[in-house]
Amino acid sequence: MAGEPEADCLFCKIVAGEVPATVVRETATTVAFQDINPQAPCHVLIIPKAHHRDAAALVAADPALAADVLREAGHVAADQKVDGSGYRVVFNTGTGAGQTVFHAHAHVLGGRGLEWPPG
Secondary structure, eight states: OTBSOOTTOHHHHHHHTSSOOOEEEEOSSEEEEEOSSOSSSEEEEEEESSBOSSHHHHHHHOHHHHHHHHHHHHHHHHHTTOTTTOEEEEOOOSGGGTOOSOSOOEEEEESSOOOSSOO
16 A cells, blocks of 8 residues: 555665664654665765655645655755755656666755766
């Protein structure tokens, strides 16, 4: 069921404290932690504590929770001191877009020039 933890989900295990992560922010509804394979000086993942497969499923099931994730992106950028120089928020949705963990999550990237188009 959407929103319920999944036993084999890495990010659900991080939320439960079963898998360690370098947490940089936590709210009642989200957890933000350092990416283990950073692609920029600031590369933080923000996940909802409730399990949703991807960004599309998250916003369809719980728009307020999706807003919480996006709100935290701004806080993370400010905390990481990249808000003034610019930052990117990315949701990979589906394997073709590069999603490898099927728990909705946003990547906050900053601290270096981010070219366009990405990829």
